Amino acid sequence: MAVYQHTIEVATDGRSTVDISNQVQAIVSRSDIESGICQVFVQHTSASLMLTENADPEVRRDLEVFMSRAVPDGDSIYRHTMEGPDDMSAHVRSVLTQSGLSVPVGDGRCLLGTWQGIYLWEHRTTGHNRCMVVTVIGE
């Protein structure tokens, strides 16, 4: 049994998704762990993680449009507005999705479904550097 931990840093271009599946798999490969769990954790509260379809990019476009309508920027109910109209909505979007997610590891690889990708979702409208800790535990 072993633990392998590595940090990824991604520079985002503002509100959008970034496919990090390959970066996560590369860490699992380097860990030499064959079977176990891989946990990805974003150390921010205005960006989050999601697992969704990796085939048609319109899926992520539609998710973004859905979220923009469900959690509008500049909503008049917000008091936490000092950092701009997209700050509090980014916190809400983060809470409605995931700060951390775990994927099973088998045969030395992330056991994602055929159409599953792991995405970092930047919720602020401007670009940010986002740190993620990837932890692989197993044998």
Next chain:
Amino acid sequence: MAVYQHTIEVATDGRSTVDISNQVQAIVSRSDIESGICQVFVQHTSASLMLTENADPEVRRDLEVFMSRAVPDGDSIYRHTMEGPDDMSAHVRSVLTQSGLSVPVGDGRCLLGTWQGIYLWEHRTTGHNRCMVVTVIGE
């Protein structure tokens, strides 16, 4: 310390929930792991997992009605529509819930609360075969 991993396949009848608590517990029992974590992961992006009340079935009925209203099928904002009006809404529902969840293991069993059940939530209107990987890590 050990890792035990097993795949479950469930045939769903279309949009509905399936209680998988006993199947997950059976895998924990077979693992002979007394203390640790059990992770359940669904390898699809239009079905998801949830933990909710297992006593009154109206709770899951109400969750379904809530979700149908919050994430309507055939929403005019969607572009990913080729597979039908329930496809993109299924992806949104999946992102708003969980593709993977972890439950603590103690004394060789899932430490669920008295009223907690683990459910697979099929979000497509037609039945599908859904694969889930269950990973138990501990000692």
Next chain:
Amino acid sequence: MAVYQHTIEVATDGRSTVDISNQVQAIVSRSDIESGICQVFVQHTSASLMLTENADPEVRRDLEVFMSRAVPDGDSIYRHTMEGPDDMSAHVRSVLTQSGLSVPVGDGRCLLGTWQGIYLWEHRTTGHNRCMVVTVIGE
């Protein structure tokens, strides 16, 4: 490699958030585990967990106001109403957030971002005793 497991009990004052970051960190410290994963799990279906900003308390106030509007108490679509108008909305709020969450552990501490706190979110309007199981796995 080792597993360390401990239960926390928190008495809530009704609908509100409670910062449990320090309690979780204290368990990680007692575990003597330097590197691995810490999983927190709430054994109830009408309270949940979230990671969000720990600096400005208005963030949690705004999250509460957002959730109260998105998931109204006493919604006429609910049939599960016997325990009061806040019961079914509490189950929905729980499903839209997290019953369990995992945080990476490195150098013997939870690798939270500078502005991240771990919160228990009570969704019922009256106070309840909430049990959480904290499991630390690593080496």
